[in-house]
Amino acid sequence: MLAIGDIRREDAAMDDRPRLMPPVLFVGVVSISTAALFIKRCNEEVAASVIAAARLGIASAILAAVSFAMRGRQAIRIPREHRRSILLAGLFLGAHFFFWITSLSHTSVLSSVVIVTTNPIFVGLASFYVLKESLNRRLFVGIAFAALGGAFIAVSDSGQRGSLYGNLMSLLGAIMMSCYLLVGRTVRQRVDNLSYIVPVYGVAALLLIVIASFSGQNVVHYRSGTYSYLLLLALVPQLIGHTCLNWALAHASATLIAVCILGEPIGASLMAYFFLGEKVQALQAAGGALILVGIFIATRQEAAADSTTLSDVAG
8 A cells, every 4th residue: 555655646746747847947047047147246356267166166065965965975976987088077167167257257148148058059060070970950050040140249249348358258168068068978878967067066166266276366355245146156057057957857858958048048138137237239139039049940959968968058
């Protein structure tokens, strides 16, 4: 009777999943959309490397504690042959956050977040040229839309000092994320989620701490409000947002989640408008829309991505 009761409870939980999907996805997308807002709040006082190190350091510490509580001594299980790849993935992830967070000091939230979201296009190109995977014609159409949208944003931002540099930093962030995802594709087939992300986040945080130290950046003595934003950055977009998307990926198609992640630039731009007073120009909005359409077309048939790969596309 006890076993039958357990089965019924499990069936009831499975029946709840379709009902839970919309609110979980909504919370996930809104959570990752807050990243740019929290970073902007810290930018005046905290260097990009310090912001990124705090985000990843706090997140990795919390995840490590959860992992040890669940598994004890077997918390992190990494096969020897994958340790070098995990180190490389951490370096790429750290570089991604450094470039992207730097971009937010020099360009608008809309331009930065839309450009950094183009990483699926770079992954598609690299998969063809480096991994020799088949190339869908949709990718070329997506690249054309994204390139045109990028040109619109470049023209729109041309009159703003530093915007071109900021957009370039965001583009470098997208390329670094693409490299991180390509490394993760192979490693995640053999290493479980927690065993992968805890050391990767830790390596990325250490890289950023080293960058901050050698560049002479202040790492302490900030206002109390700044510390609050750094903590929120680790908790809301990194832990809550990614956790929601990882949960959804277990119960929905990878394509659906990839499309939902495209809501991040929209959410981030709305928050920047209401909380930071950032206005969106017509040409800039048109360019952002073209880029999002291009990403959607390029990734529409991508169904082989795993949970870590897709959720880490998010900000």
